[in-house]
Amino acid sequence: MKIVIFGLAISSSWGNGHATLWRGLCKNLTRMGHDIVFYERDVPYYAGARDMSEIPAGRLVLYPSWQAIHLQARDDVRSADAAIVTSYCPDGLVATQLVLEQAVGLRVFYDLDTPVTLARLRAGETVPYIGPRGLRDFDLVLSFTGGPRVFEEFQRGLGARRIEALYGHVDPEVHRPAPSQPHYRADLSYLGTYSQDRQRALETLFVDPARQRQDLRFLIGGAQYPADFPWSRNIYFVRHLPPSEHAAFFASSRLTLNVTRQAMVEMGWCPSGRLFEAAACGAPILSDMWEGIGDFFQPGEEIILAHDEQDTLGAIEIDDSALQSIAKRARERTLDQHSSARRAIELVRLLEGTARPRERQLTNQEEA
Structure with missing residues (x-):
């Protein structure tokens, strides 16, 4: 599969937990033969502490503004088997619009900050990376947090139709026993x-x-x-x-x-x-x-x-x-x-088990 991701950051692990998780996932996804493209806005506070410059066997797109890469992103989304927008993506709203309008493959939202999202929702606050239609237009919603409350609140509050947990993980090639210092x-x-x-x-x-x-x-x-x-x-x-x-x-x-x-x-x-x-x-x-x-x-x-x-x-x-x-x-x-390898397998199974937009449309027509 070709998987396009619009995320917070993968190039710098400074002050955020997303980078380490995506590095482990992307490495194992490419090893499984998948084509990975990660879009990250190039911001000063991450650029100053950048500890990764490329995705091995994948493609990292660091961009100065959405306008600068809009057409390139459109082409990637159109040719992708799955397009994923994540929580705290700086351009989450416009990326969502692009994915919903242009994606031929699966449209996925991955919330790596589920408790924060739902706490804002309960308080009646705006969630900056989720648009006014909530999550109802995505084919699959992934949550970093599981449990019965998550699924209920994502459905009731944000209109999500299919919700699955994709928990945190670790890359044992990076995090492994080492000599004491x-x-x-x-x-x-x-x-x-x-x-x-x-x-x-x-x-x-x-x-x-x-x-x-x-x-x-x-x-x-x-x-x-x-x-x-x-x-x-x-x-x-x-x-x-x-x-x-x-x-x-x-x-x-x-x-x-x-x-x-x-x-x-x-x-x-x-x-x-x-x-x-x-x-x-x-x-x-x-x-x-x-x-x-x-x-x-x-x-x-x-x-x-x-x-x-x-x-x-x-x-x-x-x-x-x-x-x-x-x-x-x-x-x-x-x-x-x-492990990250285990989560990569789980992610692929979830994507493969989710009906593509065209398949879902035909199924709905048959049921009608």
Whole structure:
């Protein structure tokens, strides 16, 4: 198949989780023989931290403005078997219009920010990457988050007809066990872009325990942390880590923390890419709790769950042998069920199982 994607960013992993996910998917899709074209608006804040310049065996189109590539995009959409528009695509509305008007193949919307989308919808706010007709004109809607509420709200609030979950994943060729590095050494680490709606949980599960255990080393890696973040003398900071450094970061952690954004916690069934990345690198994981987490990792066997500061302090006291056994089981499950190769296969099956516009029209005529 030829698959054309209009997305947020694949060329820079700075401050966004979309890039790593698309890199893993596109690599495996091209290996399966599919033709991938990714359209990304070239913006300064990603250009200044670009850590990928091309899609191996695919095509990356970095463009300065929609007007500059409108005709090229039209031709790609017309010749595509599937055209995908994603959440937070800077030109999502005009890309949607192009896909709906010109696509001969499947018209797909992939929401990689489902909890944010639905939270805006419930609040009566505009969703900047979804037009006034919602999602009713797409042949397939993919959601980064699963669970019964997602399907109901996408149908009721946005008119989506066919909705399927396509969860996060990890590329084990990028995220894999690696030698520990002294500068990343930590008794407890946390890797993630700063987010205000994660701050309370991060303070409870990370900052407060760090203050209690001044004898231990705590490490945060990420971007956009404010000057007034409540640091303590034993919390160290590494500004933005590219994916190539994630393995060393996790490998140097005795235990690593996963904190989920509040909207995702409320939605449930919301595994972040970081969760799978840490598991693939062989790091023991401590995570906040949310409904559905047991569908991805077995609590107590493959992951440790924490509700408060005392849970974190207790997890830190678990002996190394037990932590490594938990990490080993989580890595095995991740490679089997949550790899980028597995998700690429799932995506192809979903596309192949969705009626093309012409087929759907003929079916509707026959039923009438």
